[in-house]
Amino acid sequence: MQRALSVTRADFPEWYQAVVREADMAENSPVRGAMIIKPWGYGVWELIQKDLDRRIKETGHDNCYFPLFIPMSFIAKEAGHVEGFAKEMAVVTHHRLKMIDGKLAVDPDAKLEEPLIIRPTSETIIGDAFSRWIKSHRDLPMLINQWANVVRWEMRTRLFLRTSEFLWQEGHTAHADEADARAETLKMLEVYRDFAETTLAMPVVAGEKPENERFPGAVNTYSIEAMMQDGKALQAGTSHYLGQNFAHAQEIKFQNDAGQVEYCHTTSWGVSTRLIGGVIMTHGDDDGLRLPPAIAPRQIVVVPMLRDKPEDADVLAYGEALVKRLNAQTALGERIRALMDLKSIRSGEKRWNWVRRGCPIIVEIGPRDAAGGQVTFLRRDDLRDGDKTKNQMMALDEFVAKAPAMLAEIQANLYAEAKTRQDANIEDGIKDFGALSEFFGADESAAMKGWARVGWSRPSGKALDEIDERLKTMKLTLRNTPMGQGPASGKCVFTGADAVETVLVGRAY
């Protein structure tokens, strides 16, 4: 059986690397842990940006740009933040190179007075601006977002999932009171949930992270968690209520309408190029990537079957006319993105390239199609009939007319398939820690386990640390306590106390 990909999902980590590589998404760079995002991968990111940016603006946020460099003293200001972030970061210490003994070297005379940190996140530098920008309650809420690169010096990296440099958006807001800041935190969590499910076709569970998984300096951290096809969880986005922690550390204050000075309540929230890893592991199959049409840089690709014969001109004219008609239409709220692939490689190779890259609809046209006014096509969400590819045929006009609905259907199918898998792999029947251990077993690479949803008494402090340690020995983590739960019943699987809610447990990226 011919597959578009060299590896199957049976070896999931290998398969993931193969998809990233063979679908031309990204590659490792000569700089340890930093990736090169290739055109097809970057095209996906551009569509993610476009859709999410619209949502961020529609909820009242303005884009800005803040410096890449953060003075070391800024990082030191917020205690929890120091603890959590002041570890593996890129530090700029000098500002000049020079030739020394005929070799290029760092100029020892060009040492900075204060080291500069490459931003791992921008709470401190944006908070500093807020302390200057906010004077009165009339300046609030202050609702800011930025699209930027950030650096965290990760030891073990994996393309898109964990890289030392990555791209993201980070929202930062300041509010007059707690209620408003909390509402913002949850509003953006919901923006992320809807974006992930609607645009990425990636089902997620939105919920609150337990205390030990909070962002350094946050009062509450919320996340959306997506289940990958190996059952592991991917934290796909986070939203933090920061209380007045950063406001106190950075003097973010305002005069209320009674003329008194108060500290603001702040929030932050972000998603990154990690989402692309999530899309790959949610939708990919043994033929490579399958892209939801909403984020496919090309939704329909036309492969002309050329034979260096006079009929080629007809085939090309036919393909061009088809692409033009498709691009004049709208699907999923945007102009259709169709293209004829004119590269000088064999058409069979082209077909498999586009299968591997996850193009939703791949059309092949030859002289017979051109003469007969029809098209032959593959749908990436319904690629095979047994071992063979499922070639579909349709009259040209019908294909053009149905294309928008087919793209919408592919988007819906990918979501439904992932949602069914996720729902089927959340185990609700576990009542004690022994059963939990047994359910997950010791072997991390064994067959898909999914997640367990278990009773939770919300332990904190030392008790929680102990639970975390126990889970770590099994490579398990607490993911989140899902939003919108009904009243809890039964006991906490970890403490034996009465459960107040449920928590998701699983292995994670």
Next chain:
Amino acid sequence: MQRALSVTRADFPEWYQAVVREADMAENSPVRGAMIIKPWGYGVWELIQKDLDRRIKETGHDNCYFPLFIPMSFIAKEAGHVEGFAKEMAVVTHHRLKMIDGKLAVDPDAKLEEPLIIRPTSETIIGDAFSRWIKSHRDLPMLINQWANVVRWEMRTRLFLRTSEFLWQEGHTAHADEADARAETLKMLEVYRDFAETTLAMPVVAGEKPENERFPGAVNTYSIEAMMQDGKALQAGTSHYLGQNFAHAQEIKFQNDAGQVEYCHTTSWGVSTRLIGGVIMTHGDDDGLRLPPAIAPRQIVVVPMLRDKPEDADVLAYGEALVKRLNAQTALGERIRALMDLKSIRSGEKRWNWVRRGCPIIVEIGPRDAAGGQVTFLRRDDLRDGDKTKNQMMALDEFVAKAPAMLAEIQANLYAEAKTRQDANIEDGIKDFGALSEFFGADESAAMKGWARVGWSRPSGKALDEIDERLKTMKLTLRNTPMGQGPASGKCVFTGADAVETVLVGRAY
């Protein structure tokens, strides 16, 4: 006379800083030389990006993303590049902080084996990828672009014009032969020229930089030069033919169709957030910024005159309906961007804020307008009648119908005004160096001088260095030799030899 701005153009440097600050475009950050781009400034950048990105894609280029960090050894590879760039750059030497004696400090145990440079430009890291990606003539041309932040450790910085970190796009391409690479270099120069003149309404002169002004490592460098209102030149974009210099340094090779291995010819080209400085100094007046509608984040702002009276509801409803009708229309090829300003500040203050920020059309509506079905408005390109603001009145339907044409007219007017000024301030009558000295005089801050277009024999090497030195004493520079010149006549102003073309001379940013 009431002005929207605190300073006039009589003190041009002060005026520039005032516009940047009072139009809410950007501000200095706590990190020396790095700027914070505020929402109104960033909104302009987003529109610049959107329009230019479309042009870059339409000419066949794909966007990618390459690492922020460049290994020091990469910079060392191309000799001219080392010479030109290996100077003031941010150098990452460590990857961890730790608490030492209770204070946050750089961890001496976390020194990198090889220092990493924050990219000042990406020829070397992208060239390295090209050397892996390009195998055969079928892979050529390789046409890549990236939008990114770059860092050059500038000593004297000025917001937008020269900052240690700035945002830009950088195109990098590889070709099978010189002719194709040269055609690409000039094609992108023309893309920049048309973009500057059409979208930014900023007239420019496209031409080749003399040898001493070339990009480090380039065979030819071309630029677009714009004249600011103080007569100085702003280099607003550059396009470089790099020959095989980088290809040799980085082994960018391909197999031609005869099976032989050849080195590629490469190009690079870029524009940056500096363009925003150019827009300010091209179009601003003594009331602040004037934005060409094509890059105005808000093209029409409606200021409701509210008085805490029952009529307020009518005024608001009237304004909302107006904004809705405007936003349903198209101007300059895009949806109109109109907004009602609902901030809780006085309407007079709002009006001046929008004048200062350069919003093309500012509409003020009160109860009388709402009742009478009319609008009162200011046009930013035609703001004053003597000392007073020129308030125009129009029936509502007429205003809505004429809005697209008015925006197009404002765009055209701003271009025409700048073009007339530029043309009028290029001096063609200078025949020798004495006359050139006299024309410019010694005082850089004196009244506007503009540029001189003088005979040029294309001296090079040491002769050119001497000319450059002589010009430097008068703070003058050679800008470029304009494209599309007719046959030259007369003598070179610098060498006395027969001129082969003309060169522009002026002071510059």
